[in-house]
Amino acid sequence: MAKQYDVLFRLLLLGDSGVGKTCLLCRFTDNEFHPSHISTIGVDFKMKTLEIDGIKVRIQIWDTAGQERYQTITKQYYRRAQGIFLVYDITSERSFQHIMKWASDVDEYAPDKVQKILVGNKSDEEQKRQVATAQGNKLAKAYGMDFFETSAFTNHNITESFTRLAELVLQANKKDLDVLRVSINDKLNLAALEEEEGVCDSSSDAQKTCWC
Amino acid sequence: MARLEKLENGRQPADTVSLQTVGSQLDEESSLGSDSEVNGFPSSRETDKYGFIGGAQKYSAESAQDVPPEVLRQREVKWLDMLSNWDKWISKRFKKVRLRCQKGIPPSLRGRAWLYLSGGKVKKERNGEKFKELDSMEGDPKWMDVIERDLHRQFPFHEMFVSRGGHGQQDLLRVLKAYTLYRPEEGYCQAQAPIAAVLLMHMPAEDAFWGLVQICEKYLPGYYSAGLEAIQLDGEILNALLKRVCPIAYKHLDKHKIEPILYMTEWFMCAFSRTLPWASVLRVWDMFLCDGVKIIFRVGLVLLKSMLGTREKLKACPGQYETMELLRALEPKYMQEAYLVQQVLELPISVRNVEREHRVQLKRWRKTHGELRYKAAPRMHGARIIMDAEPHTRQDLRQKLPWHSDIWSSKADGKLVD
Numbered sequence: 001m002a003k004q005y006d007v008l009f010r011l012l013l014l015g016d017s018g019v020g021k022t023c024l025l026c027r028f029t030d031n032e033f034h035p036s037h038i039s040t041i042g043v044d045f046k047m048k049t050l051e052i053d054g055i056k057v058r059i060q061i062w063d064t065a066g067q068e069r070y071q072t073i074t075k076q077y078y079r080r081a082q083g084i085f086l087v088y089d090i091t092s093e094r095s096f097q098h099i100m101k102w103a104s105d106v107d108e109y110a111p112d113k114v115q116k117i118l119v120g121n122k123s124d125e126e127q128k129r130q131v132a133t134a135q136g137n138k139l140a141k142a143y144g145m146d147f148f149e150t151s152a153f154t155n156h157n158i159t160e161s162f163t164r165l166a167e168l169v170l171q172a173n174k175k176d177l178d179v180l181r182v183s184i185n186d187k188l189n190l191a192a193l194e195e196e197e198g199v200c201d202s203s204s205d206a207q208k209t210c211w212c
Numbered sequence: 213m214a215r216l217e218k219l220e221n222g223r224q225p226a227d228t229v230s231l232q233t234v235g236s237q238l239d240e241e242s243s244l245g246s247d248s249e250v251n252g253f254p255s256s257r258e259t260d261k262y263g264f265i266g267g268a269q270k271y272s273a274e275s276a277q278d279v280p281p282e283v284l285r286q287r288e289v290k291w292l293d294m295l296s297n298w299d300k301w302i303s304k305r306f307k308k309v310r311l312r313c314q315k316g317i318p319p320s321l322r323g324r325a326w327l328y329l330s331g332g333k334v335k336k337e338r339n340g341e342k343f344k345e346l347d348s349m350e351g352d353p354k355w356m357d358v359i360e361r362d363l364h365r366q367f368p369f370h371e372m373f374v375s376r377g378g379h380g381q382q383d384l385l386r387v388l389k390a391y392t393l394y395r396p397e398e399g400y401c402q403a404q405a406p407i408a409a410v411l412l413m414h415m416p417a418e419d420a421f422w423g424l425v426q427i428c429e430k431y432l433p434g435y436y437s438a439g440l441e442a443i444q445l446d447g448e449i450l451n452a453l454l455k456r457v458c459p460i461a462y463k464h465l466d467k468h469k470i471e472p473i474l475y476m477t478e479w480f481m482c483a484f485s486r487t488l489p490w491a492s493v494l495r496v497w498d499m500f501l502c503d504g505v506k507i508i509f510r511v512g513l514v515l516l517k518s519m520l521g522t523r524e525k526l527k528a529c530p531g532q533y534e535t536m537e538l539l540r541a542l543e544p545k546y547m548q549e550a551y552l553v554q555q556v557l558e559l560p561i562s563v564r565n566v567e568r569e570h571r572v573q574l575k576r577w578r579k580t581h582g583e584l585r586y587k588a589a590p591r592m593h594g595a596r597i598i599m600d601a602e603p604h605t606r607q608d609l610r611q612k613l614p615w616h617s618d619i620w621s622s623k624a625d626g627k628l629v630d
Contacts, residue, residue, distance in 0.1 A: 017358060017361055017362070017402065018361035018362075036267075036364075036368030036369065036374075037365060037368065038365050038366065038367075038368065038406075038486065039362050039365040039366070039402050039405065041402055041403050041406075041477060041478040041481055041482060041486075042473070042474075042477025042478050042481070043473075043474060043477070044540070045536065045540075047533065047537075060533060065402060067358060067401070067402045069401050069402070069436075069438055069439075069440060070402070070440065072439050072440050072441075072444075073440055073443075073444065073473055073477065076471075076473070094357075
């Protein structure tokens, strides 16, 4: 049976309610934009396979409810992520200010090695803009993150931002990746953390390596 | 039938208006460059008998079970009699009421029946002008902001909620805002919006408000409160019940570390209103408002059992991802009205089972998480218990005439209000 992917890992979308997390995800995985959609309650996910440097990367992207109240539930999944999108809405100053809070939660609950990028969504709504591109850049720099302004509506920077985060995760786990290159027949399951025993052992064999 | 339902529920027959609004929304969107196919609107723009113009929950002959008109007529007569002698029926012949809820409440009387079953009717009459008062107040900007962002994200394929700023969305705002003012310490939780929207499809805003109050405080207390502990606890209860009802599914989920909160949050918090085909949603709510949360547990268990109940089925989902995919895309045949209702009625999970498991899981929770931060009032398992807790007379069920309401509410001050 042909191998469907070489590496498997998990990304997480975080940000205030209504910034467009679900729409970003739909655009990326299905290339669709739905003006009529429902609010996310709890957690949801979608899958997509990318090819990066000849490696088939299967990513599972978790979509979360943005309302603060849901964080007791969604925080339980931070530790399972290898990469995190911090999303705000360029037409909402408040959603931008909250990025700091989201980032500090990530520091607290996500694995140390987790990769993050900052995303300012709804870039098509220029006339309603409240957050300048420079502000986004500045914040991203302060946190040492890459930054993208995106539009799920016009499909601007969607593939770019998802691919970038996937690359960052791959780079951050380069050591394990080299192991993979040697034994290319093995699958690397970065997201194996909770499927294995919660704690991972870096000396385990390539097939069971988890990058956390 | 659909028309009768609208008239009975005190809403004007809005077919023409709503079709116009559907049209105008489509025009607005096409000017933005998206096409109607992408939005999922059927080109015919026809509403089904429940008011859906598209989406996964729209009526299909396979998903629903049609009742012959003469049977429906008989049921309507029976329900009208029950509703006019409600206190007696509930206290003396509750089993019959339950049986009739299980058979399905006639659409024309569903809104009234739900309001009576939930105790919302009594609450409304005892609280006189309360809703009007809340409705006229300014909302807390903190909550208004979140609520407003959610208005167009509830049943976007239902004629009432399809147009931005339309009457459905306006009423939804009024009901949700009123709740945040009624319980400022609770505020607003996103999952309350679909609950309120389902109620609004069947009753005017004031009634929907009291229905929402009852669901939040009597049927599912703590579900929408900060911390969301109650829903997590119910996840554990569901899991424990699954172990008894369908060990094979339980073992599979356990093995792949698929925690209940991953698949049941939306199911339970929205009382399946976003999950099932609409005919099934209505039947589940008929039973839920009569018998309480055990119905929600049973629906969850039936779905899990149907999807993951045999070795054969598990072969198709060997890993965590496949299993989660499967639970996100439930097979229509297991959600079909007749099948689902039958299975739910047959599943031997009683209130006692739920309560017993509640105690066990609460004990475990305290060990691992410490004391619950939010102390919800005890859950009330259905219409009978709600009425027993707050006995009412026929007087309480009578609509107060506007010119009486002032006298009545001043007399009632402090004694009856809430």
